[in-house]
Amino acid sequence: xxxxxxxxxxxxxxxxxxxxxxxxxxxxxxxxxxxxxxxxxxxxxxxxxxxxxxxxxxxxxxxxxxxxxxxxxxxxxxxxxxxxxxxxxxxxxxxxxxxxxxxxxxxxxxxxxxxxxxxxxxxxxxxxxxxxxxxxxxxxxxxxxxxxxxxxxxxxxxxxxxxxxxxxxxxxxxxxxxxxxxxxxxxxxxxxxxxxxxxxxxxxxxxxxxxxxxxxxxxxxxxxxxxxxxxxxxxxxxxxx
Numbered sequence: 001x002x003x004x005x006x007x008x009x010x011x012x013x014x015x016x017x018x019x020x021x022x023x024x025x026x027x028x029x030x031x032x033x034x035x036x037x038x039x040x041x042x043x044x045x046x047x048x049x050x051x052x053x054x055x056x057x058x059x060x061x062x063x064x065x066x067x068x069x070x071x072x073x074x075x076x077x078x079x080x081x082x083x084x085x086x087x088x089x090x091x092x093x094x095x096x097x098x099x100x101x102x103x104x105x106x107x108x109x110x111x112x113x114x115x116x117x118x119x120x121x122x123x124x125x126x127x128x129x130x131x132x133x134x135x136x137x138x139x140x141x142x143x144x145x146x147x148x149x150x151x152x153x154x155x156x157x158x159x160x161x162x163x164x165x166x167x168x169x170x171x172x173x174x175x176x177x178x179x180x181x182x183x184x185x186x187x188x189x190x191x192x193x194x195x196x197x198x199x200x201x202x203x204x205x206x207x208x209x210x211x212x213x214x215x216x217x218x219x220x221x222x223x224x225x226x227x228x229x230x231x232x233x234x235x236x237x238x239x240x241x
Contacts, residue, residue, distance in 0.1 A: 002052060004081045005134075005222065006030040006071075008061060008118055009088030011039035013188040014138065017211035018085055018218050020046055025219055028053040030074065030081065032088065034060050061088050061114035062106075071121045080125045083134040083222050086160075088114055093149045104152045111156035115163055123171070132175040134222045137164045141184040141237050157182075161233055168231035177230035179221050183214050184237025204239030 009015040011033040033040040092103035143157025168178035
């Protein structure tokens with residue numbers, strides 16, 4: 001068995017592309033989905049074409065007990081992960097005065113709460129087994145500069161940056177790196193209903209990025225060459241600051 005990487009939210013979008021990209025570079029992939037197991041199975045089939053091992057874990061990242069139970073059992077049965085990509089996330093956009101309580105709670109619980117719930121049962125086994133591992137958390141340009149109608153999403157993604165930087169300090173002596181990737185406007189399911197032409201006017205490169213361009217950065221951060229990079233936020237945004 002090769003180096004295993006767990007990727008949350010990997011049945012579609014950036015998570016799916018990252019899983020496929022990492023598989024092509026020789027990593028065994030632990031896919032994750034919450035509800036859409038069929039989509040995850042399709043990704044698993046594609047991953048195995050690269051000649052690596054793969055499997056699917058199904059759990060709700062907002063459910064702390066379920067995360068701990070499923071992940072702990074998987075580690076006991078299949079070994080400690082080398083890397084984790086925290087990609088699962090949602091949006092519930094609305095201007096702040098019109099935002100509903102559940103829109104705030106669901107976004108913070110999924111995006112930021114998921115950081116804690118997923119990593120908590122993973123980090124100690126990495127330390128105990130002396131894994132010089134890699135953790136990559138998916139933030140967003142919204143977490144760096146804020147975004148209209150996304151007070152909840154921006155708060156969650158900014159929180160991920162702060163949490164990652166603090167965790168990077170704690171794990172540095174263990175040779176485990178923790179970094180953030182902050183995509184800008186990326187072609188995905190989450191952006192297909194946006195006013196694309198209007199958004200492009202504000203992007204210096206005048207185009208949306210691709211999920212593959214994000215995946216390639218994650219792949220580098222997972223590599224041995226990136227062993228001295230930690231606590232960093234790297235944007236993939238076409239110059240959008």
